[in-house]
Structures are given as structure tokens and as C-alpha cells.
Amino acid sequence: MNGLPVASALSLVHVDKRFPGVHALKDVSIEVRRGEVIGLVGENGAGKSTLMKILSGVYQPDSGKIEIAGQPTRFENAADANRKGIGMVFQEQSLLTNLTVGENIYLGNEAQFTRYGIVNWKALYAAASRQLSKVQVDVDPRMRADDLDFAARQMVELAKALTLEEHASDHLVILLDEPTSVLERAEIDVLFARVRALKSRASFIFVSHRLDEVLELSDRIYVMKDGAVVADLVAADANITTLHHLMVGRSLQAEYYREPLQKAFREEIVLEVDELSLGNAYKNISFKLHAGEILGIAGVIGSGREELARTLAGFAPHSSGKLRVANREVHLVSPAEAVDIGIGYIPRERRVEGLVLFLPVAANITLADLENLTRHGLIDAREERRLATSWVDRLKIRTPSINTLCLNLSGGNQQKVVLAKWLNAKARILILDHPTRGLDVGAKEEVYELVRAVTTEGVAVILTSDTLEETIGLSHSLLVMRDGEITYRAEANPGHKPSQIDLIGHMV
Amino acid sequence: MQNIFARLGPDKLRQWLPLATLVILVAVVGVMQPVFLELSTLLQLASDTAVLFILATGVTFVIMLGGIDLSIQSMASLASVIVALTVARYGYGAFVLAVAVGALAGLLSGLAHVRLKVPSFIATLAMGGVLFSTALVSSKERSITLGDVDRNYQTWVTGTVFGVPNVIIIGLIVLAIAHTLQAHTRFGRYSAAIGAGEPAAYASGVKVDRQKVFAYVLSATFAALAGVILAGRLASGSPTLAAELLLPSIAAVVVGGTAITGGVGSIWRTLVGALIISVVRIGMTFLGVNIFAQNIVFGAVLIAAVAITIDRSKIPIVK
Structure with missing residues (x-):
């Protein structure tokens, strides 16, 4: 480090900053x-x-x-x-x-x-x-x-x-x-x-x-x-x-991605795509997703993986090919249709598409499944409180109360509310679109643990992540996409995960 | 954490401000004119508030979604004309017809908004023009006074039960229905979600367009009902019968504490807002303010209310 420049450009000296209730800088x-x-x-x-x-x-x-x-x-x-x-x-x-x-x-x-x-x-x-x-x-x-x-x-x-x-x-x-x-x-x-x-x-x-x-x-x-x-x-x-x-x-720890919790997925096919295409975004995509499986899709921007995830969540209908969910062919033209057949979407834009920030935790948790809370046309408020409280407990959502606006929660806890919403709606397939973006390490670990837990119960997951490390670490199976097409498929069993280098070659 | 601590105080204050304002206004006017606090005056006040409250209630549903309905006063006027023109022939059917026309107008505004993607203020401004002209043409630009026989059909509006004017009872029924819709049904919850965060509501599977169209149908239907009641109370129908009611109605919603940007609000708040507007109006009459100058006050009140109810730290940019 001999060449290290020494002249000071900018310094902070013993800076302290407090906000009401928080000592932000010490x-x-x-x-x-x-x-x-x-x-x-x-x-x-x-x-x-x-x-x-x-x-x-x-x-x-x-x-x-x-x-x-x-x-x-x-x-x-x-x-x-x-x-x-x-x-x-x-x-x-x-x-x-x-x-x-x-x-x-x-x-x-x-x-x-x-x-x-x-x-x-x-x-x-x-x-x-x-x-x-x-x-x-x-x-x-x-x-x-x-x-x-x-x-x-x-x-x-x-x-x-x-x-x-x-x-x-x-x-x-x-x-x-x-x-x-x-x-x-x-x-x-x-x-x-x-x-x-x-x-x-x-x-x-x-x-x-x-x-x-x-x-x-x-x-x-x-x-x-x-x-x-x-x-x-x-x-x-x-x-x-x-x-x-x-x-x-x-x-x-080595078990950052909770690999020891990665259980073999089930036989049951919950989602199948066959020669699926959407304009210039992606073409001839075929794969099967099983109950309890995490399928990671790797690819750079422009690879088409984002659009593929949006199609499965109901935002961008495919233009040709077949999409089957629970053995029934579907053409999803809105998220409402996807939600109806058990698909939940955890978006990268958590604060825009994931949560209604100005609604309380409870209302966000029940938002995707209010039908089942409605008796004679009215929302059963007591049942709603009970459900929300139980999800807050089960997912360890740190919030002052179920009536707190989601705006006031930390990123990690907000993401847990989004997850609770889909678990409450009994989603069988979760589309995780960059699920840990902007979360700190501790919050990421909690998200990984929850994802492992829900897959053990048979929920299937499609994952597109910010980092290859996360994609590989979490997934059972991997797809690599480039220019709208699948260029590589791999298994990712615990202890036998492919390396990042293996995948990068097929991405660019 | 800093958010929670910093906002708890002002938020609570903001929530109770409208009710506190109402109580203070009633006390002030009562001290100045003790006759104001007599039962007969208060019943008169409640009767006078009913039409305003029903109009404001309808538009509350739209404002909760983050939209606006500027066609309500024209709709109410048209409804009064429909009643005046057809009550002789159809009897009570005239009221049903007027309200049905309201529902249809709301459906058209809603469809123009969601299908053609026309901003709500344009869609309903245009619809208001259409309705106003329809009222002008069908009434041949005049006020139609109801005949004695026609007035017999108006007793459900003008009568009393045990001394309580029917119009107050109608207002309370509207309150019960609207409050239930807003606070206890999926429609109400979805409206709040759409108003506060439409993309998240959409991604959660809410059929956003359907909820919006329903809100516009409600708004115009309630406006038509308000027009029908107004026709009964004034024993006439006219294309300008409700002409001064748009501004006070929207002011009532906002003064009550429903956010003009959507997502936050309730029918109770609209009731409080409508009562505030009524008390201010009566107070001005007591003070001898020219009746035609009242909208100057309501305009100022509306701007002040919006300025107070919007928490600027949450909404950096307003268009």
C-alpha cells in the first residue's frame, strides 16, 4: 500500500445525529x-x-x-x-x-x-x-x-x-x-x-x-x-x-442458503410450460415445475427471464405455446387470474407492487384472499384479526401491531408481509422476482429460511435473483437464459451445486 | 422507528381535527345565537344537511379510489327534472327512473375512465356537461313546479315520523348502507387499497377496473337520489336545482378528513364534513353574510382542509 494517497479530501469528525427515538449516528x-x-x-x-x-x-x-x-x-x-x-x-x-x-x-x-x-x-x-x-x-x-x-x-x-x-x-x-x-x-x-x-x-x-x-x-x-x-x-x-x-x-455459515433444509421435491407437476413464447422477449421455453421445487432462472438483463416471470404472474400474456397449471391449460391475462389458480407474485418493487404501504399489516396480509373472509357480503373482522395475528407470529414479523401501516416496517419485515399474503391465499406457486433486493444480510437469511419452509410444505417456487450465488444456493434446479432462449439446464442438489463459472458461460 | 414516533402525534391530531372543529363551530354559533341549539333548529340543520351528505357520500367512494366525480351536481339536477317531468305519468316509478338514469350515467363515466383510460376528472367533467345539457333540453330551459297531485308522491321526502323529518331518516339509511359498503365489504377494502397503492392491489389479484366502475355507479346513483330528494323538498325540478352543490360536496368530503389523493377516509368523516359545511352555512346566515358569497368561504375552506389533511412529508409532489 505504498502508493496510497494521503491528502485528506473529506472527513467527518466525531459526528452525532439523533432522530426522535433513534440514535442514528454515534x-x-x-x-x-x-x-x-x-x-x-x-x-x-x-x-x-x-x-x-x-x-x-x-x-x-x-x-x-x-x-x-x-x-x-x-x-x-x-x-x-x-x-x-x-x-x-x-x-x-x-x-x-x-x-x-x-x-x-x-x-x-x-x-x-x-x-x-x-x-x-x-x-x-x-x-x-x-x-x-x-x-x-x-x-x-x-x-x-x-x-x-x-x-x-x-x-x-x-x-x-x-x-x-x-x-x-x-x-x-x-x-x-x-x-x-x-x-x-x-x-x-x-x-x-x-x-x-x-x-x-x-x-x-x-x-x-x-x-x-x-x-x-x-x-x-x-x-x-x-x-x-x-x-x-x-x-x-x-x-x-x-x-x-x-x-x-x-x-x-456454510448453511447461509439453508442447504441442509433443501429437501427432494415431489413427483407432482404443478406447472408446465411447453414451447412458450412472447414476442421478442422469450421463445420456445419448456420446463416442468414440481411441488416443493425451487427453480432458479439465471440470465442477464435482456435474457427474457424477467418477462417470463411476469407472464407466469399474469402481467404479460404469452403469445404462443402452452402454459399448464395443475394440469389445466391457461392463458393468464391479469394477475387476478393467476391469483385465482394459486400463483403468488413477490415483486422486486416491494414498496410499489408488493404492498399497499398506507394500509395496515392486517389488510395487506388478507388482501389477496378476502373472498374467504367474507360472510354474507361482509368482511369478518374478527377472523381477519385472528389470521393476521397468526401470520405475524408464524413468520416472526416485527411490527408494533397488526394495525401498523406497512410503511413503518423495515424492508425485511415488509417482505415477510408480502410472503404472508400469499401463504394466507394458499398460493401453490410463488414467483420470487428478486426477493431479497435491498434487504440486509440478517433479513435475507430469514427470507431464505421461510422459502425453505414453504417448499417443504409443497409450494413450488420460480426464482429470479440479483446474484448468481443466491440463485444457485437456493434452487433445486437451474435454467440459464440468453437472448430469450434456454441455453443450459442443471440440477443443484445440496453438496453438488454447480459453480457460478459453470453458469456464466451460458449467460453471455 | 423515527417515522412511528414523529407521525403518531400529528396523525392522531389530524384524525380528530374535523370532529373537534364541528363541536367548536356548534358551540360558537350556539353562544352567539342560543336559538341555534333548540331542537327545531337542529332538526332543520339535519334536514338541510341530508342532500349535501348524500351527494358527498357518493363522491366519497370515488375519492377513496383516488379519482374524482365532477358530474354529481348536474346528475342531481337532471334527476330533479326527470322527476318533475314524469311523476304525473309514472308516480313513484319516476323516482326509480331518475335513480336508474344516475346508475347508467355512472356506468358510462366509469367505463370511459377505465376502458378508454380517460382521467376521471375529464370523464366526469364531460359527463357533467352531457347531463346538464340533457336537463336543459328536456326541461326546455325552465324550472318545472310540481302540481298539487304530484306533491302527493313527495310525502316520503317531505313527511315526518314522530316529528322527525323523513329526509333525516333517509339520510341515516344512506349513512348505514354507505358505511357498511365502505367499512365492511370487499368493495370498500379494495377501494382503499386501490387509492393507497393501485399497483400492489392489482398484483394481489384485485379486479381494479371493476371496483372503479362500481364506485362511479355508486357516486352517480347517490347523486341522482340527492336530486330526487331535492325535487321533493323544493317541489320543483330544474336544470340548475343543484347548481351550487358540487363545491360544498367535495369540500364536505375533504373537510371530514378523507384524503383527496385516495386511500384514507370514511363515510363517518364525510358526515362530519357535511355537518361542518352546514353549520358554517347557517352560521354565515346568522352573521348576515350574503348567500351568494358563501362559495367564497367554501372555496377557502376546501383549500385549507386539503392543505391540512395532506401530510406533506408523505406526499412530496402534488399535481
Whole structure:
């Protein structure tokens, strides 16, 4: 580590932050040196988001100070932090999809191209082109943002953050908040290469749930737990096990995916697809799903696996081929039809499609099966309370009460409510679309355990995951898709799981 | 956790604010004019509130879903015209006809909204225009006074039972039916779910379009019922009979604490809201405010109520 740069770019010194009832940050000190990539890891609720919001000027610390290049400073708000050289690349992509790339890059900063209220678009687009070349992305700044794929949009966000160079007086610090969550492996490689290449221009703080990526990209890693920094590690000296141990206070065990609980599935075929196709999305897909089986589908964006999962959940009717559920041929044109025949969908967009956030836990749990709660046209409120209470107990959903709005639950507990909804509706087939996205390690483990438990009872699962590791770890059987077709099939029995390398070759 | 702690206080406050407002208003007007608190005045107040409450109740179902129905006052006026034109020939059948036309109009608005994907405020604004013109043309642009024989058919509206005006009893029946629908049936629950999070409701297998169409049918049906009652009380039918009622109706829903964005609300709140509007109206009369200036107050009240009932920390962007 001789080449490690030492000049400080940004530091937090003994920062404390409290919210009503929560001590969010406890005496946190971190230092970001010039040209360094800092990894920031911790479970949900560890204080990462609060820390990022302080660094980006959204919150102000209760005590402690912020220093830029060793000089004490204060961020009045996000715009002020921007002016002082703090850029942010958001988890939720923040580009406005109906504007062009160039308009997005200079959104709110058009003044430099404006005379007498008229924008000189030619100058703006020329400047945008220069920004895009910094991140080496081949995108026409006159394209609309919604014509770009997620990877390109992420690059545009990075280019946008780099425009701060033009007016910030000092070295930039760019906060990368879960930038890889919607990217596939090849795209992540490109992003990481760009970040490394930009180290001469900026320092980075990289927040991610994916520990392997944090290890890969970072120079140093801060580990947070319960609002405090519990470790400051040189990435080269760390590994996933030590990080995991520091984050949760226990080590990652071999049975992370509950492989010992993986029981052989049953003979009974609950779902069968035969030469199923949907336009350009996927074609000639055939497989059988058995009761108690977890079928993992691997593939990059564009492989068609997402659309296939949406078809099975009733969102995107297939255009040809056969889909049989419980030996009956069906053509699902709405989720209502899928729900009627026992298919439940656990979406990646948990807060949008999974839950009605502004309804209580109880109402969410019973939402998919109110028919069976209705007596003489009226909802049986007592039975509803009883059911909801029993699901909260069985799935160990941590909520103050069954009347609490789902909005106020943590991500892991929200996901358990979604699961409870489908178990309550007696779904026989669950479509798990990125079921652990945005969950911390502890919450993931609980989800894995529940998925194992329901399959033991004969529920069949179709799984599309963020990581190959999770797909392989959980599944009984694996399908790999590429360009809309199945390119590889494999068994994944405990102790004989295929490796990630085995699958990647068939994905790209 | 911070959410729970930060929101518990204001949320509880927000919930009880409408009822507290009503009690305070009644007390204030009562102190200024003790006659206001006499039984006969209160019965008069309740009778006057009934039509407004029924209109507001119908539109509550639509607002719960996150939509709006701007056709209710035209629907109510058209219903009064239908009654005035046909009661001589069909007797009680005239009321059934008027309410059936309401159901049909609601069905058409609902279908235009969900099938043609026209935003509800446009679909119902357009439907309101159609209904208003229909009323104008069929009444030959005049107010039709009911004859003495026709008025015999109106006693179910104008009569009393043990001194209680029938119109109050009708209002209470509407309250019971609407409250049951909203609080104890699948339709009510689905409406709240759709209003609060339509994609999640859809993904959970809720037949969203069907619920929406039903809400518009209810809204227009209740509006027609309100028009029928208004015709009975005023002994006439006219294309402008309910012309000043749209603003107070929507104000009643929102003042009661039902969120204009949908998902949160109840029929009880609409009752409280309708009573607040009535008390304010009577209070203004006592204070000598010009009757034609009242919508200035209701407009201001509506904006204030929406501003108070929306928790801005939950809804960052309003269009």
C-alpha cells in the first residue's frame, strides 16, 4: 500500500445525529483521502443512509464537524454540498426519462448556457459531450434518457456528477449509493473500470449490499453497525467472512442458503410450460415445475427471464405455446387470474407492487384472499384479526401491531408481509422476482429460511435473483437464459451445486 | 422507528381535527345565537344537511379510489327534472327512473375512465356537461313546479315520523348502507387499497377496473337520489336545482378528513364534513353574510382542509 494517497479530501469528525427515538449516528469519524475509493457497508439500519445524507447536505449533524481538505465546513443543503464538490449517484436512478441526456446532465445548471433567458442548446450539448467522454460512454447527448439502458443511464449519472468539477474549487468526492443494484455483471465491470480511471479526478464512497463488489472496488472499507463505525479495514486485507462477521456480529455459515433444509421435491407437476413464447422477449421455453421445487432462472438483463416471470404472474400474456397449471391449460391475462389458480407474485418493487404501504399489516396480509373472509357480503373482522395475528407470529414479523401501516416496517419485515399474503391465499406457486433486493444480510437469511419452509410444505417456487450465488444456493434446479432462449439446464442438489463459472458461460 | 414516533402525534391530531372543529363551530354559533341549539333548529340543520351528505357520500367512494366525480351536481339536477317531468305519468316509478338514469350515467363515466383510460376528472367533467345539457333540453330551459297531485308522491321526502323529518331518516339509511359498503365489504377494502397503492392491489389479484366502475355507479346513483330528494323538498325540478352543490360536496368530503389523493377516509368523516359545511352555512346566515358569497368561504375552506389533511412529508409532489 505504498502508493496510497494521503491528502485528506473529506472527513467527518466525531459526528452525532439523533432522530426522535433513534440514535442514528454515534460519534462517527471517517476520512476519505484524495483518489481513494471508500467502501461503506453495514446492515439496513446501521446508519449508512444517515451518514450519506449528512455527507450530501440533506441532514446536518447534531454535533461533530465536516472537513474538506482539512478545513472545517458546513453543508446548508444538497445544493450547497454540490457546490463544495460533493456529487451523488443515486440508488434510484434520478435521471428524468422524458428529457435528453444533455438536459439531464445540466439540469438546474443551464445558466452558463443561457443569455437573455434563451438557452444555447448547441453549447449545452457540446459541453454534455465533453462530460460523457470523461466516463468514456458512447451516448449521443441528444438522446432521450428513456432510450438508454440502465447501465448507460448510470454512466450518464456519473458524468452528471463530474460536472461539479467545473465550479467546485477542490477535489470532488462522489457518493455512489447502491449503483450496481440494477446492473448485470458485465455492466458492473464497465462501471468499476470507469470509477478506477476517474480516481485522479475524484474520491468515491461506495455503498453496496454486495460485499464482493465492495471488496473488489474499494481501497478501504468502513463497517457500520448500530450507528457506529466498528471497523476501518484495508480492502486487500479483508474478505467477505470478516466483513459479514463485523456487520452482523456472527460469521457467514456454510448453511447461509439453508442447504441442509433443501429437501427432494415431489413427483407432482404443478406447472408446465411447453414451447412458450412472447414476442421478442422469450421463445420456445419448456420446463416442468414440481411441488416443493425451487427453480432458479439465471440470465442477464435482456435474457427474457424477467418477462417470463411476469407472464407466469399474469402481467404479460404469452403469445404462443402452452402454459399448464395443475394440469389445466391457461392463458393468464391479469394477475387476478393467476391469483385465482394459486400463483403468488413477490415483486422486486416491494414498496410499489408488493404492498399497499398506507394500509395496515392486517389488510395487506388478507388482501389477496378476502373472498374467504367474507360472510354474507361482509368482511369478518374478527377472523381477519385472528389470521393476521397468526401470520405475524408464524413468520416472526416485527411490527408494533397488526394495525401498523406497512410503511413503518423495515424492508425485511415488509417482505415477510408480502410472503404472508400469499401463504394466507394458499398460493401453490410463488414467483420470487428478486426477493431479497435491498434487504440486509440478517433479513435475507430469514427470507431464505421461510422459502425453505414453504417448499417443504409443497409450494413450488420460480426464482429470479440479483446474484448468481443466491440463485444457485437456493434452487433445486437451474435454467440459464440468453437472448430469450434456454441455453443450459442443471440440477443443484445440496453438496453438488454447480459453480457460478459453470453458469456464466451460458449467460453471455 | 423515527417515522412511528414523529407521525403518531400529528396523525392522531389530524384524525380528530374535523370532529373537534364541528363541536367548536356548534358551540360558537350556539353562544352567539342560543336559538341555534333548540331542537327545531337542529332538526332543520339535519334536514338541510341530508342532500349535501348524500351527494358527498357518493363522491366519497370515488375519492377513496383516488379519482374524482365532477358530474354529481348536474346528475342531481337532471334527476330533479326527470322527476318533475314524469311523476304525473309514472308516480313513484319516476323516482326509480331518475335513480336508474344516475346508475347508467355512472356506468358510462366509469367505463370511459377505465376502458378508454380517460382521467376521471375529464370523464366526469364531460359527463357533467352531457347531463346538464340533457336537463336543459328536456326541461326546455325552465324550472318545472310540481302540481298539487304530484306533491302527493313527495310525502316520503317531505313527511315526518314522530316529528322527525323523513329526509333525516333517509339520510341515516344512506349513512348505514354507505358505511357498511365502505367499512365492511370487499368493495370498500379494495377501494382503499386501490387509492393507497393501485399497483400492489392489482398484483394481489384485485379486479381494479371493476371496483372503479362500481364506485362511479355508486357516486352517480347517490347523486341522482340527492336530486330526487331535492325535487321533493323544493317541489320543483330544474336544470340548475343543484347548481351550487358540487363545491360544498367535495369540500364536505375533504373537510371530514378523507384524503383527496385516495386511500384514507370514511363515510363517518364525510358526515362530519357535511355537518361542518352546514353549520358554517347557517352560521354565515346568522352573521348576515350574503348567500351568494358563501362559495367564497367554501372555496377557502376546501383549500385549507386539503392543505391540512395532506401530510406533506408523505406526499412530496402534488399535481
